[in-house]
Amino acid sequence: xxxxxxxxxxxxxxxxxxxxxxxxxxxxxxxxxxxxxxxxxxxxxxxxxxxxxxxxxxxxxxxxxxxxxxxxxxxxxxxxxxxxxxxxxxxxxxxxxxxxxxxxxxxxxxxxxxxxxxxxxxxxxxxxxxxxxxxxxxxxxxxxxxxxxxxxxxxxxxxxxxxxxxxxxxxxxxxxxxxxxxxxxxxxxxxxxxxxxxxxxxxxxxxxxxxxxxxxxxxxxxxxxxxxxxxxxxxxxxxxxxxxxxxxxxxxxxxxxxxxxxxxxxxxxxxxxxxxxxxxxxxxxxxxxxxxxxxxxxxxxxxxxxxxxxxxxxxxxxxxxxxxxxxxxxxxxxxxxxxxxxxxxxxxxxxxxxxxxxxxxxxxxxxxxxxxxxxxxxxxxxxxxxxxxxxxxxxxxxxxxxxxxxxxxxxxxxxxxxxxxxxxxxxxxxxxxxxxxxxxxxxxxxxxxxxxxxxxxxxxxxxxxxxxxxxxxxxxxxxxxxxxxxxxxxxxxxxxxxxxxxxxxxxxxxxxxxxxxxxxxxxxxxxxxxxxxxxxxxxxxxxxxxxxxxxxxxxxxxxxxxxxxxxxxxxxxxxxxxxxxxxxxxxxxxxxxxxxxxxxxxxxxxxxxxxxxxxxxxxxxxxxxxxxxxxxxxxxxxxxxxxxxxxxxxxxxxxxxxxxxxxxxxxxxxxxxxxxxxxxxxxxxxxxxxxxxxxxxxxxxxxxxxxxxxxxxxxxxxxxxxxxxxxxxxxxxxxxxxxxxxxxxxxxxxxxxxxxxxxxxxxxxxxxxxxxxxxxxxxxxxxxxxxxxxxxxxxxxxxxxxxxxxxxxxxxxxxxxxxxxxxxxxxxxxxxxxxxxxxxxxxxxxxxxxxxxxxxxxxxxxxxxxxxxxxxxxxxxxxxxxxxxxxxxxxxxxxxxxxxxxxxxxxxxxxxxxxxxxxxxxxx
Numbered sequence: 001x002x003x004x005x006x007x008x009x010x011x012x013x014x015x016x017x018x019x020x021x022x023x024x025x026x027x028x029x030x031x032x033x034x035x036x037x038x039x040x041x042x043x044x045x046x047x048x049x050x051x052x053x054x055x056x057x058x059x060x061x062x063x064x065x066x067x068x069x070x071x072x073x074x075x076x077x078x079x080x081x082x083x084x085x086x087x088x089x090x091x092x093x094x095x096x097x098x099x100x101x102x103x104x105x106x107x108x109x110x111x112x113x114x115x116x117x118x119x120x121x122x123x124x125x126x127x128x129x130x131x132x133x134x135x136x137x138x139x140x141x142x143x144x145x146x147x148x149x150x151x152x153x154x155x156x157x158x159x160x161x162x163x164x165x166x167x168x169x170x171x172x173x174x175x176x177x178x179x180x181x182x183x184x185x186x187x188x189x190x191x192x193x194x195x196x197x198x199x200x201x202x203x204x205x206x207x208x209x210x211x212x213x214x215x216x217x218x219x220x221x222x223x224x225x226x227x228x229x230x231x232x233x234x235x236x237x238x239x240x241x242x243x244x245x246x247x248x249x250x251x252x253x254x255x256x257x258x259x260x261x262x263x264x265x266x267x268x269x270x271x272x273x274x275x276x277x278x279x280x281x282x283x284x285x286x287x288x289x290x291x292x293x294x295x296x297x298x299x300x301x302x303x304x305x306x307x308x309x310x311x312x313x314x315x316x317x318x319x320x321x322x323x324x325x326x327x328x329x330x331x332x333x334x335x336x337x338x339x340x341x342x343x344x345x346x347x348x349x350x351x352x353x354x355x356x357x358x359x360x361x362x363x364x365x366x367x368x369x370x371x372x373x374x375x376x377x378x379x380x381x382x383x384x385x386x387x388x389x390x391x392x393x394x395x396x397x398x399x400x401x402x403x404x405x406x407x408x409x410x411x412x413x414x415x416x417x418x419x420x421x422x423x424x425x426x427x428x429x430x431x432x433x434x435x436x437x438x439x440x441x442x443x444x445x446x447x448x449x450x451x452x453x454x455x456x457x458x459x460x461x462x463x464x465x466x467x468x469x470x471x472x473x474x475x476x477x478x479x480x481x482x483x484x485x486x487x488x489x490x491x492x493x494x495x496x497x498x499x500x501x502x503x504x505x506x507x508x509x510x511x512x513x514x515x516x517x518x519x520x521x522x523x524x525x526x527x528x529x530x531x532x533x534x535x536x537x538x539x540x541x542x543x544x545x546x547x548x549x550x551x552x553x554x555x556x557x558x559x560x561x562x563x564x565x566x567x568x569x570x571x572x573x574x575x576x577x578x579x580x581x582x583x584x585x586x587x588x589x590x591x592x593x594x595x596x597x598x599x600x601x602x603x604x605x606x607x608x609x610x611x612x613x614x615x616x617x618x619x620x621x622x623x624x625x626x627x628x629x630x631x632x633x634x635x636x637x638x639x640x641x642x643x644x645x646x647x648x649x650x651x652x653x654x655x656x657x658x659x660x661x662x663x664x665x666x667x668x669x670x671x672x673x674x675x676x677x678x679x680x681x682x683x684x685x686x687x688x689x690x691x692x693x694x695x696x697x698x699x700x701x702x703x704x705x706x707x708x709x710x711x712x713x714x715x716x717x718x719x720x721x722x723x724x725x726x727x728x729x730x731x732x733x734x735x736x737x738x739x740x741x742x743x744x745x746x747x748x749x750x751x752x753x754x755x756x757x758x759x760x761x762x763x764x765x766x767x768x769x770x771x772x773x774x775x776x777x778x779x780x781x782x783x784x785x786x787x788x789x790x791x792x793x794x795x796x797x798x799x800x801x802x803x804x805x806x807x808x809x810x811x812x813x814x815x816x817x818x819x820x821x822x823x824x825x826x827x828x829x830x831x832x833x834x835x836x837x838x839x840x841x842x843x844x845x846x847x848x849x850x851x852x853x854x855x856x857x858x859x860x861x862x863x864x865x866x867x868x869x870x871x872x873x874x875x876x877x878x879x880x881x882x883x884x885x886x887x888x889x890x891x892x893x894x895x896x897x898x899x900x901x902x903x904x905x906x907x908x909x910x911x912x913x914x915x916x917x918x919x920x921x922x923x924x
Contacts, residue, residue, distance in 0.1 A: 038580050075119070104251070357391075403435035418845055820856055
């Protein structure tokens, strides 16, 4: 009896607990995640000439922290002329002291510090002697008739190749014979061999030196570029840092490596041995084909594919993994820009802790009112699909962070607005990037006259920028976005195989650097790219997979798992490709056999490479044989393989739909999105880069109730829904987050802007007072009509870059509307607003609007608007007056087309509050 009663009471208590707990969960409101330092934007921080000191470092770090930066990435470069006595040699004890001070002070300010493992780029320096320097293959050919002796010695003819080493000499006979003559070459270069019959071609291979020096090197960092393919050379390079650090951690969060720009480095002295070890045959017997200019021969393409695959392995193992292991030994991470490398980008990105992509140039957006002057942009267009190589490596490897070098040459110097920055950053977020690094900020001492020290390819994210007083607007937006985008895991349903062998299988050229700037050559023409673009446009989410990744990918209850800490994928998609290794095909079929779904756009036709070719072709054919007995309906062929299935369909989207893999139909409206899973919630990041203002119910695939989070204003509210459709109002140029949760969120209702009332115009005059900037403060103005302050009858205003404050007043007869929206219309370039003495916020980007209902009162109201303009007009004035402000070693200062910079012929940029300013009531 007692026992029965005890368990009854226990059951009631447990039930009450679960009910109460469920109620508590249901009442929990959605909030922004706590912003950590790495969620804020970071910046590349150029130390010009390493001319740094504790006083100035302390000053600028405080300014960076106050503006909302989360960290700095130290990259020492060349210095300013006239400050040579202040230079600190790179890695000297004084330099290490400056690093330690920086880390300590930054950490105290809540910031982190990353560091380039070198100066300028690429890696190299005084510790790299010729034997460890970047190496190139030099091949010389000779002709020899039967019975003749070679008259000239086999020595490198190219100038300045004193350290070139003979690697192999191969003779090719008239009937296809080959003979290794390496041992027949004497120390003086003479060849003790002659053919017995016919005419022979002789090819001599040398390991020569590229002689490339570190580009933009800082004092103490000058020297040859490193041989990245050779582990002993990499070890020599890193030892200088280990010794300077006394083999102790320095508090550096992450060591950084810039994009691979090791020009002409086609070789390493161990290449022949490594090639034979990995490819199984002797490359030295194929020297004539390796350096052939033939662009059509199939076997030459296969040979060069094998050569490129060996380059990939050497770079991955000897440099990337080696460098990462070294950094881990110092309790730091690695952050690497793998693009530009002669290897499989997915694997190279995946071998570091933080894969980093980059944007170069500007994109054309359809956003209403965004400025894009053709004279101020480079003729390049950043491709979000390129950025997905870095994010895919992070997502499939379960890595939390994906970074980007951001805004490189976004516009011409001094003409970049925050409105232009915003969509470029959003495009990166949509591609999976969640850790923005500005390119960038130049360290500049207090005593350097305006505009301070500047880097030649930067958007000048520094305190001397006239926009800097409003930097918090952009920085806080990025921090809010990244607080969600760094949380949880990516929520992508598709894994798409990248057929790197189709890229490598080209008879033209030698090494193949897969660069951001060359995507028209190696990426855009592929079926992989075209399919990925179509899937993204249709509303599918995906990541890319390499052969190496598929070798370790598992099937788990039908889902595809690439790493223990990664989100599972629903389907593996294989775009049309010509070449595939039999091992990769077997790995793919094994996934299906274990329960997963695989969709081929078409089956591979052949294997890559030359070694054991017929046997490997037979193996591929054998594996493909099981896919011949298939059921075909409407062009979709289905083959049951073990517990799963392999589908062959030219129309991938039709096959996905047939297998209940839903797309996000919201893209039909012109919206773009990315999804994250955080605990049991799904977050959608929605971006409107179209020219349309969108106000409608949008469909979402996730189940649950929706909460809207506005990353620009920080506002949060429960959304109105019809079934699984969520109502959103999102203007051209805006972005929103949706939180979809199965628990009933207890946020207040989102205030939609409905039933527009009669706009209220501000008819009182504006008083304009200039508060900061130069070269001189213009006089105060009383404006009956808002115009650019450069149109005022004051020459000081034409040359002025800085801050102007506008004040006015208006009368609100009755405060009856549910909400009021302030619309500034045209702002050049950013505005901070106060209503009745209360700060509304920074309106730093299109559409320059804010909700202000809570600040208004019936009757008399005051409005103050602080506006900052670009640096351009002041720089223009300085160049007209021939005031010297740029004097640097090496590249000095160039314009966006890499020519001498001169702003004297620029047109004056409009500045200030142009308006018209209105206040619009919304009745419900």
